[in-house]
Amino acid sequence: MTRSLREAALADRAGLITRHPRVFAADHRGRALTLVILAGLVGLMLFGGLRFDFSLARLGSGLAQLATFVGLMLPPTPGSLARFVVYLHALAETLAIAFLGTLTAALVALPVGFLAAKNVVPGRLFHFGIRRGLDVFRGVDVLIWALVWINVVGLGPFAGILAMATADFGAFGKLFSEAIEAADRKPVEGVASAGGSPLHGVRFGLLPQVLPVMASQILYYLESNTRSATIIGVVGAGGIGLHLYEQIRTFEWQQVAFLVLMILVTVAVIDFVSARLRFLMIGRAEPPA
Amino acid sequence: MAPALTRLPDAELARLAAAYRAAVAARRRQTLLFLAVLAVLVLAAARVGEVDPARFAANLPRFTHYIRDLVPPLTWANLGADLAEWFWGWKSWGRQLLDTLLIAYMGTLAGAAGAFCLAFLASANLVRSRAVLFATRRFLEFCRTVPEIVFALVFVVAFGLGPMPGVLAVAVHTLGALGKLFAEVVENIDMKPVEGVSATGATWVGTVRFAVVPQVLPNFASCALLRFEINVRSAAVMGFVGAGGIGQDLLEAVRKFYYTDVSAILVMIILTVSAIDLATEVLRHRLIGWSGER
Structure with a gap:
């Protein structure tokens, strides 16, 4: 080939433009809209930067500080064997918080999920009320729930478990009710036509359909809760977060790096195990949509 | 009922029923094993997580008190002023x-x-x-x-x-x-x-x-x-x-x-x-x- 397509097209540029005017016409309206949206986005960003005292000097000195911190983090070390044991225990606490919190939330949310499903309990007002109620639990961050529960059961991982359970109860209630609403009605009708009671219909028609979906969602939340449980200690609700908070406050950067590494490894292990379990259960590894 | 319903020979029926029972039993065993593992995990986690139902029960009144204290004193007669007082900041x-x-x-x-x-x-x-x-x-x-x-x-x-x-x-x-x-x-x-x-x-x-x-x-x-x-x-x-x-x-x-x-x-x-x-x-x-x- 002596002439590439590109060269041929470039040679006939004027001809192409006259033959296909619509393709080459500038889209002025679209461009103006894009510009306005971009200007709005950037403008708000600039306003925020001014309001929050962003400055290049501050950014520069902060970044320089960060670089020194990273330098001080090497090599990561727990300090002493005794501290390492303490950290391991805190990590176990973190896992316990995530596990028990998720499980409790799922158990409590299961009946509520049935109640909130349109096809199990009809009634628009009831449905609306229960959904908004779940939203209240969901809308408050787990750290805030931890603060509330600390006032009730005192400092420690127990408060963390309760906080995790409260925050996830809302999320599970919503997800479960959606899973139940998406279930196929035919198996339930089949059970009813074979002479089963409504309870039989739920047990043999509905539950086998929704249980794998729910289990997969629970595992997905277990993963995300492992991440949240690592920081719940910042407010005193147990787990490795408390140690992380203390070490950052006292500038023990080597120990900070070690703790972060411990968290990263734990999260990776939990993700791996949970992905395998999910795959075994429903034959796919992605989180449910 | 439909008279055309055929019945399997007894030997065949017994074989199928046994296979069905074996399959169900295997599934039950699996479920039981899963529940046992779950129970062990829950107990271990509860120990590490300092779960204390007694303390929870003893302190539950504190939770209700806390929730009750969160509710502001609102009265019908004076709703506007009460709301203003609640959201003073x-x-x-x-x-x-x-x-x-x-x-x-x-x-x-x-x-x-x-x-x-x-x-x-x-x-x-x-x-x-x-x-x-x-x-x-x-x-x-x-x-x-x-x-x-x-x-x-x-x-x-x-x-x-x-x-x-x-x-x-x-x-x-x-x-x-x-x-x-x-x-x-x-x-x-x-x-x-x-x-x-x-x-x-x-x-x-x-x-x-x-x-x-x-x-x-x-x-x-x-x-x-x-x-x-x-x-x-x-x-x-x-x-x-x-x-x-x-x-x-x-x-x-x-x-x-x-x-x-x-x-x-x-x-x-x-x-x-x-x-x-x-x-x-x-x-x-x-x-x-x-x-x-x-």
Whole structure:
């Protein structure tokens, strides 16, 4: 080939433009809209930067500080064997918080999920009320729930478990009710036509359909809760977060790096195990949509 | 009943019934084993987690008291004044809430911009170099796995107290989370436009600009909006570690046992979060509808 397509097209540029005017016409309206949206986005960003005292000097000195911190983090070390044991225990606490919190939330949310499903309990007002109620639990961050529960059961991982359970109860209630609403009605009708009671219909028609979906969602939340449980200690609700908070406050950067590494490894292990379990259960590894 | 119903020979029936019973028994054994493992795990976790039902039961009245104390004294006769008394600090709380929204907005936009640049480098269908893929993906994973609060704690030390470290912490975490989502969107695109554009001799950047970006932009925007929703929630607790927003006021009210202040701030947070949820949902539906039309 002596002439590439590109060269041929470039040679006939004027001809192409006259033959296909619509393709080459500038889209002025679209461009103006894009510009306005971009200007709005950037403008708000600039306003925020001014309001929050962003400055290049501050950014520069902060970044320089960060670089020194990273330098001080090497090599990561727990300090002493005794501290390492303490950290391991805190990590176990973190896992316990995530596990028990998720499980409790799922158990409590299961009946509520049935109640909130349109096809199990009809009634628009009831449905609306229960959904908004779940939203209240969901809308408050787990750290805030931890603060509330600390006032009730005192400092420690127990408060963390309760906080995790409260925050996830809302999320599970919503997800479960959606899973139940998406279930196929035919198996339930089949059970009813074979002479089963409504309870039989739920047990043999509905539950086998929704249980794998729910289990997969629970595992997905277990993963995300492992991440949240690592920081719940910042407010005193147990787990490795408390140690992380203390070490950052006292500038023990080597120990900070070690703790972060411990968290990263734990999260990776939990993700791996949970992905395998999910795959075994429903034959796919992605989180449910 | 239908007389045509045939009955299997007894031997055949017995064999099938036995097989059925064996299959059910195997499933039961599996379920029992699973429940046993679960029970052991629960007991172990309960021990480590200092679960104490007795303390829980003994302190449950405190929980109800706490909830009761959170409820402000509202009377029908004097509702307006009571509400004004409950939300006495609404001006400063409102300002803090707007700051929280601004932190979430700036963090989301900055993080999304960074993720936009990195996502193409983390997509296996656009980048052939395994080293680049590996490095970008691990970097995104790090940003996503370290919790925002930890970044905020470190940034507060480096940049000083205030909303700025909060914005940066949200931005870094968003970069990691959105980078992964964006890369997944990019990996699912139709490759024909990419082939078409690269066949004209376009550079890599040109290919991405004209073949990839038009396909993924609506999806990117939808993901970023969803992330904004999440970031509003996390920006609300940034104040716990001194990184700006409403969290500071909330923490102070909780620590000092100003019960009605706690509930007033919580109500304001919940209302704001719900409003943002509704608004982004409408926007996202319009975005996806808009992309469907084209």
